[in-house]
Amino acid sequence: MPDSQPSALPPDLPASEDLLRVLLDISQSGVMLMRPVYDAAGTAVADFHLEHLNPAAQQMLRLPQRPAESFRTIYPTAEAAGVFAFYRDAFLSDQTARRENNYQHDGLDGYYLLVARRQGEVLVVSFTDTNDQPRTATEQALRASQVRELDARAEVEREREQLELLLHDAPAMICVFEGPEHVFGFVNPPYQALVGPRPLLGRAIAEAMPELAGQPIFDLLDNVYRTGETFRANEMLVQLDHDNEGRQELEKRYYNFIYQARHARTGAINGIFVFAYDVTPQVLARQQVQELNEELAAINEELRASNDEFLNANTALTHAQQELHLLNQELETRVSARTRELQQQQALLRQVLRQVPASIATLAGPEHRYSFFNEPYQQLTAQRPRLGRTVAETLPEVVAQGFVGRLDEVYLTGQPFEAKEALLELFDPGTGKTKPIYVDFVYQPLRDDDGQTTGILAFIVDSTAKVHARQAAEAAAQRLRLLTDALPVLISYIDVERRYRFMNHAYRAWFNQDPARLLGLPVREVVGEAAYANARGYIDRALAGERLAFEARMPYRKDFVRHIHTDYIPDEKNGEVRGFYALVTDITDQVEAREQVQELNEELAAINEEMLAANEELRDTNDRLSYTNVDLDTFVYTASHDLKAPIANIEGLLLALEEQLPEPVRQDADVTHLLGLMRGSVDRFQRTLVHLTDVSKLQQAHAEPAETVALLALVESVQLDLAPALAATHGQLVIDVAECPTVRFSPKNLRSIVYNLLSNAIKYHAPTRPPRVLLRATCPAGQVRLEVQDNGLGLSPAEQSKLFVMFRRLHTHVEGTGVGLYMVKRMVENAGGTIQVASTPGAGTIFTVLLPNRA
Structure with missing residues (x-):
């Protein structure tokens, strides 16, 4: 689902911190x-401290609420x-990130x-563990794929260590x-x-070698x-x-x-x-030779200027030639040694290329003849x-596919060529057929010292798995479209210009158009x-980033007026609402x-007003009220009964x-969310019908006959x-009911009154202390007085005024329907009694019920 901004809390909810x-x-x-x-430099995220784990996370990870050790210490395999x-990337991107991960390391298997x-x-992480649920074929395939990925990463890590060891022992000067900023890695x-013991690793070259300022090195690296x-x-002089x-x-x-x-892999x-x-x-030897040549030229000038000094000059020339011969011999020795070093370095470079996990080959000349290829190739x-x-x-099938023509173009122009997810069909001698794969590749021209192209380096990475994964995601999106068209709910997407960009099939029935x-x-x-x-005001708020759920009357046409419940879910990216x-x-x-x-x-309220205004019409008004109540109860009962079958x-x-949906579609997060919303709506509707049925029975309960009830036995059963x-x-x-061992009342109604008052006292206890509930009964003349006192959350005066309203709930941290106290009040008042409440927030509540003790 797209990210959304948190909406304001309703005024009757607890404080946001307590709610969280x-x-x-x-x-x-x-x-x-x-x-x-x-x-140490304070620039890169190296680890995480686990600041807080909720109970579910503690249970799944078997960790305390705030572990002492860091994340990578607890889970050393997490990096691989x-x-x-x-x-790390989720924290740095500041965007919502999702990942499915099969983790079978560090004591976990889920x-x-x-x-x-x-x-x-702070990075907020929410996760679920489906380890106890049946695994789908997709999950099992992902589990196997991630095991192979870990093995491949371990192999790459071993190859990297071997490469570093080889580079460490190489006779040439090598750095990365x-x-x-060109930091030494x-x-x-x-x-x-x-530079001797001067520290280099982890430092930028400008910081580690400041004496290079003014020399061309920094500019060359930047270019x-x-x-x-x-x-x-x-x-080059350095x-x-x-x-x-x-x-x-x-x-x-x-x-x-x-x-x-x-x-990088991304290019x-x-x-x-x-x-x-x-x-x-x-260089110094060549400079010495050059100086000797200059001296020899000077000697020749002197010979031509003075024949008298010919013998001395000839002797000096002989000595100079001898020294030159010795220098040439020394130079040849050094060049030969250097040539051997270069050959060793080339052999080392070939060994490194053979171990790189990508497919690499070098092609010489305009005919593209193989001069090197590694094992992956x-x-x-x-x-x-x-x-x-x-x-x-060697590969005649790639000629018609255009790959050889692309090699010719790179060799001719000297310009490199790069392609992503190119389709390549290679012949398999084992099956006698071509096998299609997708590759990312680069053709890089190789040049001699004069800048002339002498060959091409081919660097190839198999991207078949990535392409197949994207194709599977597109197929899942199509299946999601089929699902939304099958639902009776209207589903659409509206952009910032307030235009429809998506509609499911349900819109056809409402607007008679495709x-x-x-x-x-x-x-x-x-x-x-x-x-x-x-709807305009709600649309304005949704495009401002607010997530909404509202009901409205919508006059679409004169003959088509609908009452709707609507959810608007903003689509945001990088803090910008796109629709x-x-x-x-x-x-x-x-x-x-x-x-x-x-x-x-x-109508009932109007009748009550008439009763107060005209005492002489009391009997007639009471009769009409009774008829009205019966009609109301009959309607409620009939409505709840008739609605059960459709729901x-x-x-x-x-x-x-749900049974018809393919398993991959059923596991999709958006589909699961939509199905959950629909199941929740059905469950709430069914509970509402049950409560309406219970309320409709109150009128029948009004005529329950009174019996002698053993109060202590009734309370003990509750x-x-x-x-x-x-x-x-x-x-x-x-x-404490010793004063009233027996009372005359309907046993069923009396038990319901006692049960609701006691269960509420326990249910809404203060979280900082265990509940202590006192039930006391006294019997003043012709009455039974029941008091239920608790030390729970307590109620403010404003909350007390809403206490007995049907379906009104004042606390949402525990399950409830808001019907119990309404029914208690109806039963008490139907019997001619009263119920009162006295409460202090944070200290507790006292409910006092007065019932007639019928003879």
Whole structure:
């Protein structure tokens, strides 16, 4: 469901903090409040503190309310399983995030549905564990898929560690920069030796090597990170404070190095890979040779200027030639050693590429001949590639699919090519058929020192599973459309321009048009001016982000007026309302029945006024009142009886609908929510009918005959019924009825009065203390006086005035219907008695009942 802003609390509800605490305590879903723990730099979320776990979360995770250890300490496998990254990203995105996760580590084994959203500096997480419920095929497949994912991640982690070990021992200087600030994420020993013990890891290069300011290094790194173009340097002068002595005149050294962009799986650049080696000796040797050549030229000039010094110059020339020969020999030795080092580094690079989990191949020349491929590439192509053969010879089926033509274009233009989720059909020699898969791939041109394209690097990732998952989600959306069309409720989506963007099939019956023809039309034009005027204020509030539930009379047409119950659910993203969902239920029959009852009540009030005004017409008025009450009870009974069959039919249709839905659709969160709303409406309607039936029986109970009742025995039987509630609350019931051992009253009505008063006293006890209830009975002349005193929540004067109203509930933290006290008052007054209440908020309540003790 889309995110929604919290609506204002009704004035008769408890304070929001108490309501939240009760909601957390009774919620069947686990709820965690998590506070982030940042790294040493204070910029990245490294862990979470578990600030609070509600009872459901404590039970499912077997943890206390506020564990002492951090999240990653309690669940060390959470990072590999992707759970920690889910929580971190949800906190940083400030959006509602959802995840289905099969977790079988760290003492847990469950299939969890996670929902997380940031609130201030706290991450709120709600989750349910379906471990005790039958698993669907989708859940079992996801469970197996996540096990394979964890194994794959473990394998990738082992390969990463091996790669770091190889790079650590490589003879070249290697490091990895992360992010646009070029923070050192990896440094091998030869690179660290450039600056001795100076710390590098975790620091930006500008901070770790400030002496590079004014040299071209920083600009080169920024350009590679921004463009992704590889930079190669040949004998570049770089000046560093190698000994960390703070010298103003820095040592001059020359390096050959490569800056190559590193890409995330999404293709975005997230760092730079650096491969460098020191060529200072070669450069200095060449400079010495150049100086010797300059000296030799000077000597030749002197020889031409003076024949007298010929012999001395010839001798000096001979010595210089000998020194030059020695220098050339030394240079050749160094170049040979350096060549061997480069060959070793190339072999190391090939070994690294073989272990990368993606499919990689290098293609030489315009014919695209294989010069290298790793094992994943071999597996992808059924072991068919051979070094020296062309792609067209090895994989002839890809020529017609355009992949070889794309290679030709990259080689000709020198521009890289990238594609996402491209369909690739590869021949499988084992089955003799082609197998379609989806791949993400990059063709990157390879260039020589002169910038000429000499080959192509192919980097391929299999995205088949991702494509299939998206296709399954689209199929689920189509099934959801079929479900909404099958429901009798009007379901629609209205955008910020107040136009319909979605309608289910139920709109056809109301507006006599195909819903598809109404899409894009304004609400005013579809429902009519009169109905739109009634709904406009609610639409304004929904588009402002408020979630609404309201009832309204809607005159759609002169011959079509409906009473509706409507839910408006805003659709928000990044704090912006894009529209809202509307669920409209026809309650015309219920409203008309309620209006008839109201009309009868108004008629009864008028009759009562006439009784007070004209005493001489009292008997006639009483007769009319009796007739009216009988008619009212008859109507209520008839209405409740006649409505049972339709609501039972609706309940049966709802059960049939649930059985017919495919299992994946039934498990969809939106479908489950809609079905829950419909079941709740049916349950509330059935309970209301039962209560209306009970109320209609009160008139019949008025004529119940009086009998001699043993009061103590009656109270003790009620006490047995209330024993579980007393035990659960550690309550105490004190009975003092010795003054009235027997009374003359209807046994059934007297038991109902005692039971309702005692059960309310226990039910609405104060949460900070166990209930203590006192029942006292006295018998003044011709009467029975019952007092029920408790130490519960108490009632304010305003609440006391609403206490005996039918269906009115003053406390919602426990179950109830608001009918019990109404019926008690009717039974007492029908018998000619009275009931009074005295209460103090926070201290308790006393109910006093006076009944005639009939002879």
